[in-house]
Amino acid sequence: MAIVQHEISINRTPDEVWAVLGEFGGLDTWMDGVESCVVNGKTREIEIAGGMKVSEDEVARDEANRTYSYTVNGHGLPVDKWLSTVAVEAQGDGSRATWTLEMEPDDFAEGIAGIYKGALDTLKAHVEG
Template identity: 50%
Template sequence: MSTETARIEIAAPADEVWGLVGEFGGLDTWMAGVDSCEVDGDVRTVVTMGMKVQEQLVARDPEARTLTYSIVGEGAPVDEHRATISVAEAEEGASVVTWAVTVVPVDATGMFKDIYQGALGHLKTHLEG
């Protein structure tokens, strides 16, 4: 297995950024291309690019500002998936957001990193205006 990490610095306080990315059911409020996001228990169903993908919440730590989830069931071209998005404080009231992903098959890892990097770019635009 191989882990890839998307990363971006955002000119917004970490608590403000976490307020968006830390909401498991709020993906459709900031991630481009997500048509809807509905939560049932610890599973969210994300409708994006004509696909319906189910993701299960693995861990959420508001103090550390981390959220880990895995794709479960059908809907994505992977056998295994685990991703963690985290928000850390940076200098002068800014934040650093990372989105690490491990996928099987390994050759799909780069695709997910690219998707997450694009999503982080959209998050930056959303927060910075």
């Protein structure tokens, strides 16, 4: 099993960053390539540029610690486990946002985690405005 983690420092308070990253249905407001993101209960349906659709189920959320985890379904990849976790914590006068991927088998982990790194870069630009 592969575990890949990316993090980024953001010059905003943890609450400001969490207001964006913590919004399970808000990916289409800031993440490049996301055309739509619709939440029904604890499931979000994402449409990515080019028409690909992905379903993600929120499996854990801790508002006090600014973190949630989700599994990814309907992606078409031959993986048995795909668990992602996002988190925001204080770092000096700003924040650190982290996106962690656990995937089995690990064949696609680096590529998917690269998408998360790009998303964190976009998040930083969006939140810091």
